[in-house]
Amino acid sequence: MTDVRPAAPSLSDRMERVPVLTRSHRTWMVLLGLLLFFDQSDINAFAFAAPAIREDWGLSVADIGLITAASFLGMFAGSIAGGRLADRYGRKRLIIGATVFYSLSSLASAFAVSVADLAVYRVLTGVGLQAMTVVLLTYISEMYPRRLRGRVQALILAFSVLGIPAAAGLARWVTPHGPGAWRWIFVAGAGGIVIALVAQLTLPESVRWNAAHGLGSASQAVVTRVEEQARAAIGGDLPPMEPLPAPVPASPRELLRPPLRKRLVVVSTYMALGTTVFYGFNAWMPTLLVEKGFTTGQSLRFSSTVALAACPGALLATLFIDRVERRTAVMLINLVNAALLLVFALVDSYPVLVAAGLLMVLTSQAGVACVYTYLPETFPTRLRALGAGIGNGAGRLAVFASSFLIALVLSRLGDTAVFVCLVGAAVLAALVMGMFGERTRGRSLESLADGASATPAPRTVEGTAR
Known part of the structure; x- marks a missing residue:
């Protein structure tokens, strides 16, 4: 277990009280x-370039599937390696290094001449993309006060998902220009x-990471x-500081001991189920x-229509997050x-499916x-990026x-069985999070680090804490 000791008001205390x-x-x-906009654009770049490359x-189809699957293996490696390196x-x-790495890997993809080297470049791109994403999420949690970090996360996500239609629009514009024009998608x-x-010159290091490392x-x-900017914004003094526990050094082995072991198992299980549902729906819907029985044209119209709900969906979270x-x-x-996936399993009406897809x-x-x-x-701070x-x-x-399981179920049992499997995964994900997930709303990262009891977050001048 990660030990903590009482501490006088620190840099973290001062950042937390900013309202x-x-x-x-x-x-x-x-x-x-x-940064996340380009991440979202690049992670979907191959999907939009694939028809022209093919x-x-x-x-x-197997070649395209191989390259796609390989990129997810790269993301798996990048997520863990990036987290560990960020903690050290x-x-x-x-964030800067991973962005440069995946950008150069994407550029290398533009010069690929075979399936083999393109697969290698997409693996490397996946490593950089996911390393950047997991560390960026960690950075947001550490640099914004507990009363605001949820809405900040939602707003950043809402903007970043615009990278997906941007990549799709670029693909529609460049690919008709002839053989090899798809390479410009990876250049972009x-x-x-x-x-x-720009971030290298402007973005500071995480205050919490610096404090934890002396x-x-x-x-x-x-x-x-x-603090000065906050005082000017509210026209007065800041709220009093609440002294928080100060972390002491921890090793990765702490993740295998209570209380962090349970949290690691919960988030890993939830992410396995929840991400399968998310990508199972978004990646497989055109085929399903x-x-x-719908035409390819109807399938593509469905995908482009429901994608319009992505940005509003992230903004919706700001109302309650x-x-x-x-x-x-x-x-x-x-x-x-x-429930929405069950609609897809039982209903064949195109308008109903579009409505369900938008809601989904x-x-x-x-x-x-x-x-x-x-x-x-x-x-906790010293293991936050690795755990995430x-x-x-x-x-x-x-x-x-x-991906292989869905393909197998689809070929053996049909599309209805795929939707039923996704329904089951969504229900299990809900149960895992609802029954075993940690309470985090309104709690400082320091109090969460060692499983301390939650304390009510006081109201702020904006009324952001409830």
Whole structure:
């Protein structure tokens, strides 16, 4: 168990008491949103380029599946490796380094000449993408006060998912220009390196990470600036500080001991089930609709239509993410998703399926915002990125395995059986989170680190804590 000792008001205490989003907070939000925008764009780049690549190289469906599956293995490795490295060497360093790494890997994809080297480049891209994502989520949890971090996470996610239609639009524009034009999709994916360079100059290191590693003096100016901006925004003094436990060094083995062991098992199990449902729906819907008897045109129209709900879905989370216990919200969203998936199993009406699909994407993205906030909250600072990385990695590994399972069920039992399997996974995910998930709403990261009892979060000038 990670030991804690009482401490006088620290840098973390000072960051926690800030009741508003300051100018610095908003600047960080823009940069983090842009970094995640390119992440979302690049992670979907191959899916949009695949039809043109298949035609250009004469590939089979199996070839496309191999490259897609390989990228998820890369994400699994990147999630765990990125988390561990971020806990040792810093959040900012890994965010910038992973972004540069996946950007260069994406650029290399543009020069691929065979399935083998393209698969290698997509594996490397997956490593960088997921390493950046898990550390970025950790960074948000550590740099924003507990009363605001949920809504900040949701707003950043809402902006970042716009990278998906942006990549789709680019693909529709460049691929008709002839053989090899698809390579520009991967060139554009390297654009994240520009944002990484700006972030290198602007983004500070995590205050909590610096404090935990004896480098608090490097964050003094950042915290002081945030406090000054907050005082100017509210026109008065900040709320009094609440002294919080200060973490002492921990090793990765702590994740295998109570109370962190239970949390690791819960988040890994939930992510395996929940991510399978998410990607099972989004990645397989075009194929499943065709199997239900709809035309390819109807299937593609369905996908493009329901995708419109992604950004509103993340924004929907801002209405409740810091007001409702996150494990409760995630549980209820999964139960709603199970009911919507059951509609797909039982109904053949295209308009009804479109309506159900819109609701599915809307609620799913709201759930992603909750999970992205919850995941890093459950682990102490010195193991936060690794714990979140293992959980996230479990989800990516599950998608890799479930891709083959879904294909097998579809070929043997049909589309209805696939939807029933997804319903079962959604219900199990809801039960795991609802019954065993940690309560995190309104709790400081320090009190969560050792399973301390929750204390009510006081109301702020914005009324953000309930």
